Amino acid sequence: MDNYFDVIVIGAGPAGISTAKQLSQKGKSVLVVDNNVANNYVQKGSVLSNSVLYYSYLYDMFINRIINFIDIKEKDVKVHVKKLRKSIDTIKNKLSKTFINELVENNISLKSGVAKFLNESSILIDDEVYEFDYVVIATGSTPKSLKLGSKINYLTLENFLNLESIPENITIIGGGYVGVEIAVIFKRFGAQVTIVEKEDKLLRDFDDFIVKKFEDALKKGGVNILKKVVPEKIERVGSKIIIFLNNGEKIETNETFVAIGREPNLANLDLEKAGIRVKDGRIKLNNYLQTSNKKVFVVGDATGFNMFVNWSYKSSEIVVDNILGAKRNYKKVTIPKIIYADPEIASIGITEQEAKEQKMNYEVIKYSFADIEKSAILGFSKGVIKIIYNKDDSKIVGAHVLGKGASELINIFGLMIQLKVGVEKIKTCIFNNPLFASILTDLSEAIRGKCCDS
Ligand SMILES: Cc1cc2nc3c(=O)[nH]c(=O)nc-3n(C[C@H](O)[C@H](O)[C@H](O)COP(=O)(O)OP(=O)(O)OC[C@H]3O[C@@H](n4cnc5c(N)ncnc54)[C@H](O)[C@@H]3O)c2cc1C
Numbered sequence: 001m002d003n004y005f006d007v008i009v010i011g012a013g014p015a016g017i018s019t020a021k022q023l024s025q026k027g028k029s030v031l032v033v034d035n036n037v038a039n040n041y042v043q044k045g046s047v048l049s050n051s052v053l054y055y056s057y058l059y060d061m062f063i064n065r066i067i068n069f070i071d072i073k074e075k076d077v078k079v080h081v082k083k084l085r086k087s088i089d090t091i092k093n094k095l096s097k098t099f100i101n102e103l104v105e106n107n108i109s110l111k112s113g114v115a116k117f118l119n120e121s122s123i124l125i126d127d128e129v130y131e132f133d134y135v136v137i138a139t140g141s142t143p144k145s146l147k148l149g150s151k152i153n154y155l156t157l158e159n160f161l162n163l164e165s166i167p168e169n170i171t172i173i174g175g176g177y178v179g180v181e182i183a184v185i186f187k188r189f190g191a192q193v194t195i196v197e198k199e200d201k202l203l204r205d206f207d208d209f210i211v212k213k214f215e216d217a218l219k220k221g222g223v224n225i226l227k228k229v230v231p232e233k234i235e236r237v238g239s240k241i242i243i244f245l246n247n248g249e250k251i252e253t254n255e256t257f258v259a260i261g262r263e264p265n266l267a268n269l270d271l272e273k274a275g276i277r278v279k280d281g282r283i284k285l286n287n288y289l290q291t292s293n294k295k296v297f298v299v300g301d302a303t304g305f306n307m308f309v310n311w312s313y314k315s316s317e318i319v320v321d322n323i324l325g326a327k328r329n330y331k332k333v334t335i336p337k338i339i340y341a342d343p344e345i346a347s348i349g350i351t352e353q354e355a356k357e358q359k360m361n362y363e364v365i366k367y368s369f370a371d372i373e374k375s376a377i378l379g380f381s382k383g384v385i386k387i388i389y390n391k392d393d394s395k396i397v398g399a400h401v402l403g404k405g406a407s408e409l410i411n412i413f414g415l416m417i418q419l420k421v422g423v424e425k426i427k428t429c430i431f432n433n434p435l436f437a438s439i440l441t442d443l444s445e446a447i448r449g450k451c452c453d454s
């Protein structure tokens with residue numbers, strides 16, 4: 001039958017593509033359907049924001065370092081948003097083509113269209129019926145909207161590169177992953193930035209001590225941070241936007257960017273027709289990432305948690321194994337989390353708050369780094385590493401790094417945690433210089449001073 005596949009994957013983001021490739025390599029017939037293939041669909045969030053972060057970093061370096069030794073005036077340098085958009089489109093085009101080629105090379109069928117369930121064993125793709133043994137839902141996530149009934153066109157990830165120019169000032173609602181990365185982008189591009197955050201700290205996933213240092217660094221760099229407040233009303237007055245906060249204060253701003261979280265993209269899937277149960281906007285899943293319809297699994301952002309590309313890949317691997325008959329439990333996975341801001345934050349394993357809650361017999365090693373060769377060369381100085389280890393067996397259970405190079409350094413700790421290596425092993429290794437990893441040579445001295453005399 002033409003319209004039968006062993007597995008139909010809905011969504012061609014990193015989670016869907018990875019699932020499809022692995023299944024096809026195991027001999028399954030696979031169809032991938034995506035409603036956005038023609039539109040440069042690839043990894044919208046990660047690729048877009050990391051590309052702009054990189055360009056903003058170059059701009060910042062140019063203004064603050066390079067201009068100091070070449071003969072050009074700062075007033076001659078400005079961001080050309082249209083050209084920036086073009087550069088980013090080129091990156092997205094290239095990656096989209098690469099991913100589509102990978103599907104072709106792996107004999108995977110790709111169909112453009114919107115998929116929805118017809119019943120427990122068939123789906124509709126733009127009015128055509130397809131049958132399957134299994135479906136993998138990889139439909140990603142969408143941003144939550146600010147429900148204030150205002151007619152303002154807020155900036156979002158999807159539209160902020162349509163700006164004509166960098167605004168003089170911008171207010172970002174939400175101080176999570178997107179909020180702080182967008183704050184750094186606009187700050188580097190020269191805007192005045194305010195973050196409005198509902199909770200009493202930014203980046204609630206991260207260790208309190210690290211977040212406090214991060215907030216201090218942002219404030220020192222000129223970012224205005226308002227915590228424990230939410231907007232109640234937003235109005236446009238002439239060319240300005242006025243944000244009325246629930247503490248009675250108001251903010252006058254040129255643009256407002258909304259980043260208050262994301263939710264699984266389950267719209268139009270008609271899940272109930274396939275007997276798939278949903279609670280509070282999330283598909284109900286067992287430990288194997290399987291829905292209440294045993295033929296249907298979920299991967300990536302559509303699971304509603306761990307919304308990172310690394311989870312897209314890890315969840316795909318787990319689901320592929322489970323479709324092939326294994327019983328892999330997704331709860332045994334440790335996910336590194338990174339904020340590509342200025343300074344970077346990277347974290348893996350548990351925070352000190354969590355160690356306390358778990359009543360663990362833990363110890364903390366903190367190491368501040370400044371003026372290592374690599375940092376001095378690149379012009380960044382301060383950073384901090386915080387390691388939490390279990391005193392009962394000396395195994396590292398959490399590592400939190402703030403500073404330039406954090407996003408690379410964390411992978412070393414990630415390996416140690418995942419391979420269950422004792423903290424004392426750091427001092428038995430040799431690291432190269434000048435690299436950010438050289439910090440680990442100094443860290444081993446801190447470890448020697450603190451624990452594990454062997
Ligand atoms: C601003 C931002 C920055 C980020 N930065 C990072 C980062 O630095 N590192 C990191 O690890 N993660 C980052 N992320 C998260 C990362 O982008 C996501 O975790 C990842 O893209 C999720 O992949 P996915 O395959 O689950 O979903 P997606 O990439 O969203 O793909 C889902 C696909 O499904 C399609 N689809 C949806 N419904 C249907 C339907 N009914 N029929 C057919 N097709 C459908 C969509 O069009 C889409 O193409 C960032 C996210 C954002 C928003």
Ligand SMILES: NC(=O)c1ccc[n+]([C@@H]2O[C@H](COP(=O)([O-])OP(=O)(O)OC[C@H]3O[C@@H](n4cnc5c(N)ncnc54)[C@H](O)[C@@H]3O)[C@@H](O)[C@H]2O)c1
Nearest residue numbers: 174175176177178179196197198230259260261262307338
């Ligand atoms: N570097 C990365 O890996 C990266 C980067 C960007 C996004 N992401 C992924 O995308 C997801 C979504 O990011 P996000 O930043 O939109 O969500 P988030 O959940 O990380 O942060 C949302 C923030 O908005 C706050 N908030 C909610 N309602 C508010 C209101 N009315 N007023 C003020 N503040 C409010 C929340 O308290 C929270 O701090 C992340 O959880 C992450 O998984 C990852």
